[in-house]
Amino acid sequence: QVQLVQSGGGVVQPGESLRISCAASGFTFSAYGMHWVRQAPGKGLEWLGVIWYDGSDKNYADSVKGRFIISRDNSKKMLYLQMNSLRVEDTAVYYCARDQRGFDPWGQGTLVSVSS
Amino acid sequence: QSVLTQPPSVSGAPGQRVTISCTGISSNIGSDVHWYQQLPGTVPKLLIYGNYNRPSGVPARFSGSKSGTSASLAITGLQAEDEADYYCQSYDGSLGSYVFGTGTKVTVL
Numbered sequence: 001q002v003q004l005v006q007s008g009g010g011v012v013q014p015g016e017s018l019r020i021s022c023a024a025s026g027f028t029f030s031a032y033g034m035h036w037v038r039q040a041p042g043k044g045l046e047w048l049g050v051i052w053y054d055g056s057d058k059n060y061a062d063s064v065k066g067r068f069i070i071s072r073d074n075s076k077k078m079l080y081l082q083m084n085s086l087r088v089e090d091t092a093v094y095y096c097a098r099d100q101r102g103f104d105p106w107g108q109g110t111l112v113s114v115s116s
Numbered sequence: 117q118s119v120l121t122q123p124p125s126v127s128g129a130p131g132q133r134v135t136i137s138c139t140g141i142s143s144n145i146g147s148d149v150h151w152y153q154q155l156p157g158t159v160p161k162l163l164i165y166g167n168y169n170r171p172s173g174v175p176a177r178f179s180g181s182k183s184g185t186s187a188s189l190a191i192t193g194l195q196a197e198d199e200a201d202y203y204c205q206s207y208d209g210s211l212g213s214y215v216f217g218t219g220t221k222v223t224v225l
Contacts, residue, residue, distance in 0.1 A: 047216060
């Protein structure tokens with residue numbers, strides 16, 4: 001079945017870096033754009049960025065532009081989110097999602113906690 | 117800060133009809149609007165895509181519509197299992213980014 005399984009995450013200090021991953025299965029990964037979305041504790045959903053199906057283009061939310069980098073390896077069916085210069089306010093559950101006229105499906109979520 | 121505004125909460129008794137509005141501007145509501153349901157402690161799930169289409173498996177009591185600079189999600193015949201947070205989402209052509217609504221908590225009385 002169509003599935004996105006995330007890994008990575010954890011607790012880091014402000015200013016540190018972290019990479020989270022998203023493994024796709026059950027569909028032709030290389031044919032779809034992919035998004036990252038986050039949800040801070042008790043808050044709503046925030047779109048972070050998108051990468052084109054072939055990785056040729058990316059677009060980021062202003063809140064993470066210049067700090068976060070989205071990449072993908074179509075040969076491995078993997079999506080990545082490299083997070084640099086992390087801030088306390090980046091604490092959230094991070095989700096990957098397929099671009100499919102709406103975001104569907106979503107990964108299970110990965111908690112990233114930034115704390116000193 | 118979201119550019120799509122939703123009421124923080126709506127409530128209704130079992131069997132009633134409730135609607136959730138999603139208000140924006142032409143640069144975002146003019147694009148396809150999608151709706152997501154997030155049950156407590158779970159991953160968001162696509163509920164309506166392309167303004168009014170239901171993915172396979174979504175009950176017919178959920179319906180979407182759009183008019184002008186607003187979109188709406190209606191739940192007809194509210195059930196206890198519908199208690200969740202609901203988010204609208206679209207693409208904002210002026211911002212060049214995807215946007216989510218502020219979210220609405222549905223409570224079944």
